[in-house]
Amino acid sequence: MTTHILAKALPAEVVELTAEQMALSALRSEIDSIDDQILELFERRLAIAAQVGKAKDAPTGPHTKLRPDREQAVLARLTAKAEPENKEAVSALWREIVGWGLARQGRLQVHVYAPIDGARAMDAARTRFGAAADIRVVYDAQTALTHAAEGNGVSVLSVSGDDAWWIGLRKEWSMLSVFEGFGPNDTPTSLAVGKIDPPALPTGRRVIVTAGGDAGDGSGARRWGLNTHHGWTLALTDADLGVGDVEGCVGAII
């Protein structure tokens, strides 16, 4: 004979929620609903970024898909609209969003050469290119420059070491442009270089490498010296110069 054990329905537990708990739970479901909307929009944005990558053709041969001018415009537009107390958060978040957009076109490979203050340069590179970037340390400037010149990525190089690699931007590395500077206030201690189409450089101070150190400021424009080596000078200027011109312009930074 089989014994049937009937499961006895347990009395429903009565949970008394306090007013605060109810308020908290309502706020969390509001966050869940906002997260759903952000997710949907973010995934749409990623899909469009992938399409942009296909639409955007390199001018001549392999160039990085990174467009500093466009990134500058995206960030400037949104931080201008954001509430003052949110500007920093908006800027950091959109760096990440744009970084993942770029990754849809191929993950950005970043080489960092910074023998003196490596941790600071790595930190700056991560903040600039976001979690989506594949960042690695390299131990000589030539490796970093070769990587950038291949056009599949970019490099961040310290300007404060013994190796005056930046002189090469006027010589064997003239296909590379500086498009970003990292460092305190107005004085970058490392620069990002890449095979960037000159019209896609950010609008801002021009980076110049000059022999003798007196070109590029005939207009009386402000100048910031960054380094000198064997008669060559690395500096920033407000003068409106074009990359590759006789004034020694090798790029632009914000």
Ligand SMILES: O=C(O)C(=O)C[C@]1(C(=O)O)C=C[C@@H](O)C=C1
């Ligand atoms: O506008 C482009 O060219 C894009 O590839 C899109 C996008 C973005 O996600 O907004 C991504 C990478 C570029 O560096 C700039 C902007």
